[in-house]
Amino acid sequence: MPLRARPGARAKIWTVSETSAATAAAQSGQQPSHAAVRQGAAYDSAFLRAARREPVPHTPVWFMRQAGRSLPEYLKVREGIPMLESCMRPELVKEITLQPVRRHKVDAAIFFSDIVVPLKAVGIDVDIKPGVGPVIADPIRSFEDLQRLRPLEPDDMPYITEAVGLLVDELGSTPLIGFAGAPFTLASYLVEGGPSKSHEKTKAMMYGEPELWAALVDRLADITAGFLKIQIEAGASAIQLFDSWVGALAPDDYRRSVMPASTKVFDAVAPYGVPRIHFGVGTGELLGLMGQAGADVVGVDWRVPLNVAAERVGPGKALQGNLDPAVLFAPTQAVETKAREVLHAAQALGDSGHIFNLGHGVMPSMDPDALTRLVAFVHEASAR
C-alpha cells in the first residue's frame, strides 16, 4: 500500500537531508557540534532511515530490554554489582549495551541505564530491588516534597556523557538509542513509592490535587528533557520516551493531565533533529494522542495490529512494534508465522516507516537464541 500523505501533514519532516543535525548546524552558519558529527556515522542506517520513513534495504529490528537478564554474559558482568551502581560505571555500561548488538545483530543499541537514574542524580533516594523494580524511600505527596525534585543540570551525570561517548565511538554506523521515562510513569513510581498495578495514589493526586499534579509532572518533564539532552549531546542518534504505565489512563485524562508534560519533553529535544520514539503498554486508545505529543515514531504493543495503529496515529509518523513477547516461548515456526503477520500489517505504512520490535520488553526467561533467530528472520523476510 502506498504511503498515505494528506495536505498539511508533516510528511516530509524526516525525508530531507537538511534535518540531519550536522547539515542543520552548517546551514545556520555554525560549526556542526561533536555530537552532530558522530550521529552522521549512523545517519544512513536502516533504523534511522525507517524512523525518518525513508526507503530501507530491510526492516530494522531491535528489542526493548535487549540488554539485560536474558543474556548469560550480562549476568556474569553484573555479578555482585547493584543495578544503579552498574549504571554509573561507563566501561560496564558500554559492555552491557554492546552485548545484544554483538550477539543478536540488532539494528540499534539501546543505552544501558534506567528511567530512575536521573531521579537519583537530582538526589532522590531510589533503589532498584531485584525482581521488584524501583523503590522510593520517601514518596512525593505534597508541594513541600516537590522541592526535592530540582532540575537536572548538564554536568550532573558525567558518567552518562562518558558512557555514551565510549559507545558511539565503538558502535560506528550502528545507532545508539538514548531514552528516558516519561513524566506520568516517573510520577507513578515517585507518588506510589514503588511499582503499582492500579496507580491509586497517583490517580488520587491527579484527580484530587490537580495543581500539585501539574507542578509534579512539569518538574519531571524538565528532568526528563535534561536526561535526554545529555544523551543526545554525547552522541545518541535517536531517543525513546518510555511512558510504560500511561495505558492505565482514559484518553481525556491523558489529554488533560499528562500530554502537556510529555509535549514539553518532546519540544525540548526537537531542535536536535533526532527521531523521537514514544512507547507505552496498553496504549491502544492513546496512540493518536501520544503521536500528537510530539513523537516521530509511535511504539505499539501487541494488542493493536500495526495497520490499525497506522490509522489511529495518522500520517507522517513511523511505527515501532509489535510482536507479543510471549510468542518467543513458542516453537520457531510459530514465532516466524507471527513475525510475518507483523511485517504484513506494517505494509500499511508502505515500504518504510516500520521498526520491528516486541510489543514490550524481552523477558528474563527468554531463550537468547530465539531472539537471534528472530532478527535474522525479520532481515530475511523483509529484504527489498
Ligand SMILES: Cc1c2[nH]c(c1CCC(=O)O)Cc1[nH]c(c(CCC(=O)O)c1C)Cc1[nH]c(c(CCC(=O)O)c1C)Cc1[nH]c(c(C)c1CCC(=O)O)C2
Ligand atoms: C518501567 C521501566 C523501568 N526501567 C525502564 C522502564 C521502561 C521500559 C519498560 O517498560 O520496560 C527502562 C529500562 N531499564 C533498563 C533499560 C536498558 C536498556 C534495555 O532496554 O535493554 C531500559 C530502557 C535496564 C534495566 N532495568 C532493570 C533491569 C533489571 C536489573 C537486574 O538485572 O537486576 C534492567 C536490565 C530494573 C528495572 N527498572 C524498572 C523495572 C520495572 C525494572 C525491572 C525490575 C525487575 O523485575 O527486576 C523501571
